[in-house]
Amino acid sequence: MKDATIRENLKVVEDTIAFACKESGRGGQEVTLIAVSKTKPVEMLQEAYAYGCRDFGENKVQELLDKYEQMPKDIRWHMIGHLQRNKVKYIVDKVYLIHSVDSLRLAEEINKEAVKKDVCVNILVEVNVANEETKFGIACEEVKQLVRDIAKLSNIRVKGLMTIAPFVENAEENRPIFSKLRKISVDIMKENIDNIDMEILSMGMTGDYAVAVAEGATCVRVGTGIFGLRQYMP
């Protein structure tokens, strides 16, 4: 992919976010664009960085660490993929936000390592709103209790919720998923639990981020729309 393409793609995504904000009466600065750079070479991340991206999303611990070493230190790294407990120790002091916490056991492991390194880790609770069998994330009915349990851990701050919506042809089909996640977050906010913020709603990917923004996303995670299609090694 040529230099100009990432720049042009970023412009399209940023304009689309701004438009969706305007249409729905929101201020554009409320939405953080996370450039999902998984599988992409560091050179492409550097280009995106040069055009102003400071939030990058990765879904594998080793890849995140490799890129962390090679990229500037003012980047906010987002762990957006399923996280195994035995790998938590490598990233707790390097990530800005972990989007994919879906069990108390994982939260406890993050807390344990955060205490060791004397850091406080910001996390989101991943919700499987669409109830897809193939997806990680906790069921809607269990979110409140999980949040209450995590709230008791000393070195974790719950900042909000995340969901991965199904792959659909028409993004509108995901609108009820996004509005449901927002509704759950509003319900939790009303409980005023100590240590719990519900300021972040991480939802929307290349195919549906405009709809997610219209439904209140504060973070969108866009990969293909910025870097082009991913090629996975066989």
Ligand SMILES: *Cc1c(COP(=O)(O)O)cnc(C)c1O
């Ligand atoms: C890969 C990935 C994305 C980005 O997907 P695109 O469709 O390429 O924008 C967003 N969120 C998560 C959790 C992902 O794994």
